[in-house]
Amino acid sequence: MTVPPPHPNPYLPPGHPYGPPRPPRMPGLTTTAVVLLWVMVAISTFSALLTLPMVVSESPMLDMLPPDAALLMSIGAVQGVAWAGLRACIAVKIVQRSSTARSAAFIAEGVGMACQLVLAVLLFNTVMPAAPPEGMSVRYNFDCTGLVLPILVICFLSTARSRWWCDR
Template sequence: MAVPPPQYPEYPYPPPLFPYGPSSPPRMPGLTTTAVVLLWVMVALNALGALLTIPMFAFGPGTFTSLFGPEAVQLAIVAAAQGLAWAIVRAVLAVKIARRSAWARKAAFVVEGTGMAFQLTFAVLIFNATMADLPENGSYSLNFDCTGIVLPVLVIYFLSSTRSLQWCDR
C-alpha cells in the first residue's frame, strides 16, 4: 500500500528566520543625513556661483575689466573653476557618505576645512583687487556672504558625532 503525499512540503530543517532576505541596514542618523543634505546644498551653490560668472563675460571682458580691474577678472575665472571643482568633490563625498564610506567622512573634514580657508582667502583677494582701482575719494561696497563659512562648519560638526562615526564605520 502506497503512502499518500503530504498536502504541504515537509522541511527536513526549520524555515529561515528571514524569509524575505537579509534585514535592511539601519537608517542613517539624523545629523549625518543633515550633513549630506548640506553637502548637496553646497554643490548647488558652488555650481550656481560658477555658472553665474559666465554672463559677466557675455557683456564683454572689457566692461568687467573697466569696472573692477584686470586682477578681478583673473580672480573671477579662478573662482568659477574652483566652484565647479568643489561642486564635483562635494557631490562625490555626499554620495559616498550616504553609502557608509569611512574615508569619505574623513575626507569631508579636510575638504570643508580647506573650503573655509579658500572662502576667506578669495574674499580678501577680491576685496583688495577691487580696492586697487578705486579713486581717492570714491567709495565701494562689498558684501561678504558667510554661507561659505557657516555651512562647512555645520557639516564638520554634524559628521563628528558618534553616531555618524558608527554609521560610516562599516
C-alpha cells in the same frame, strides 16, 4: 523522529515573519550633512554658471573693476566647480557608509574654507581702492555661506552616530 518541513522561502531565516532585517537608517545629523553637501554643490555650480560667462564675454560690468578682479573671479568659479564635484562624490560615498569619505569631508571642508577665505581677502584687496576718491562711497559685500556651511558639515559628521554610520 520527523524532519521539519522546509521553509517556504529558503533565503529568509526562520523567525522573521516580515522578511530579512532592514539596514539601519542614516542618523539625522549625517543626513543633514549630506543635504548640506548637495546644497553647496548647487550653490557652487550656480555661481560658476553665472560668473564664468560674464568673465569670458568681457562684460561691460568688468570695466569698472581692476584687471586682476576678473582673473580672481574666474579662479573662484573654476574652484567652485572643482569643489562641487568633490563634494558630490563625498556625499554619495557617505550615503554608502564610507568612513574614508567621512574623513575626506573633514579635509575637503577645511581646505575649502581656507581657499574661500583667501579668495575673499584677495578679491577684497583687489577691488577696494586704498583711498576712495573724495565723495565716493565704496561697498563690498561678503557672503559667509562658504564658511558657515562647511563648519556645519564638519560638526554634523563629527558626531558619534555619524562615526558609527560610516564604520561599516
